[in-house]
Amino acid sequence: MAEKDFDIQFHNLFAITNLPISRFLDYLIASENYEDYMYSLVEAYNPEAVKNVMCRNTISVSWDGWLYDCDFNQMLGLKVASKTKHIKDYNEELLQNRQIIISQHCYGCTAGAGSSCQGNVI
Numbered sequence: 552m553a554e555k556d557f558d559i560q561f562h563n564l565f566a567i568t569n570l571p572i573s574r575f576l577d578y579l580i581a582s583e584n585y586e587d588y589m590y591s592l593v594e595a596y597n598p599e600a601v602k603n604v605m606c607r608n609t610i611s612v613s614w615d616g617w618l619y620d621c622d623f624n625q626m627l628g629l630k631v632a633s634k635t636k637h638i639k640d641y642n643e644e645l646l647q648n649r650q651i652i653i654s655q656h657c658y659g660c661t662a663g664a665g666s667s668c669q670g671n672v673i
């Protein structure tokens with residue numbers, strides 16, 4: 552379709568799960584699709600994907616220096632669960648040993664082949 556309609560060819564396409572937060576969550580609820588969408592993510596849960604979710608090797612830094620497990624947690628205002636919460640206090644050891652804050656939206660990263668900013672994780 553993209554080539555026929557727009558003369559665009561994709562060579563290295565990343566597939567990223569739309570996580571149920573913010574505007575997409577609002578849409579899911581308003582359209583009464585929230586339960587079905589969450590059911591699909593939970594049904595597709597893959598423990599292998601958990602090993603490589605991006606919050607295990609990357610942190611997200613906001614424009615004003617606060618630290619988050621990922622950009623999704625940043626959008627939700629969930630700062631890292633660590634004594635080090637700001638880039639000015641950066642401490643590798645404390646951050647490596649923190650508990651990652653997870654919630655229902657994390658099923659989006661662990662469904663099927665997983666999902667991250669660079670596409671699947673398996």
Ligand code: SF4
Nearest residue numbers: 604606621623657660
């Ligand atoms: S949404 Fe959850 S699983 Fe995905 S990167 Fe963020 S904290 Fe990790």
